[in-house]
Amino acid sequence: MILIKSKLVRLSNESLAILALRIIDTVYKSEIAAAKTTKQFVALKEVNERFQQAVEPYSNKQTSDAIDAKFIERRNLFVAVYVYIQGLLNSPDEEIKAAATVLFDIINKYGKNFSFLKIADQSLRYIRIIESLKSAEYAAALTKTLLTDKLQQLDTLQQAYEELYMSRSNMRKRITASTMRTEMIAAIRSHYEESNWMESQSGLLEWKSLCHNIDMRFGEVNTTSAKQAPIAEIVKNDLSA
Helix, strand or coil, X not given: CHHHHHHHHHCCHHHHHHHHHHHHHHHHCCCCHHHHCCHHHHHHHHHHHHHHHHHCCCCHHHHHHXXXXXXXXXXXXXXXXXXXXXXXXXXXXXXXHHXXXXXXXXXXXXXXXXXXXXXXXXXXXXXXXXXXXXXXXHHHHHHHCCCHHHHHHHHHHHHHHHHHHHHHHHHHCCCCHHXXXXXXXXXXXXXXXXXXXXXXXXXXXXXXXXXXXXXHHXXXXXXXXXXXXXXXXXXXXXXXX
């Protein structure tokens, strides 16, 4: 099957990805239940799942812009809550003033502005403040000052920021499609060979039809603009070589 491998090697990452998807879809649409559980088909599905993620384009700028926007949104909400609580310290309502005093001791733990710190250190301070305010002992004070929902919003923003930040780090370290090409090619080729072996052993028309349809999938992806020979002809040439 030298020419089959040669053709697969010449395919782009995107063509390999669509070929794998079409082969899997072809097997699922076949009338052969056993074809969906063979060793190489299961392996192909597993490799394909990882390859599809790897071939997905990654926009570092788009992700960075989203992180910056969330950073500013988190900062603005924190300052708004800080100023609001600080203002309540002068409330004529003694109960509200007392509740604000309790909360201000927590939110002012590091001051209103700690943007001079490293990004990670800033996040840690937000987490410390939020976790402290979420303690049961401050629930009544939050209710009294009408800040329960605002604290939840700040907590949600903080978590969203962390998820975006970690997601960018994960994407930068992800396995690329180029590094997976050899594995993807091997999985497609092994499944093709297994399918043809199953067809030759069973002699069933269903397997013959499935292999024919898989051949069609190979013929649909071209390595050049020139018309490609049917895969059955490639196989024939392989065997006679």
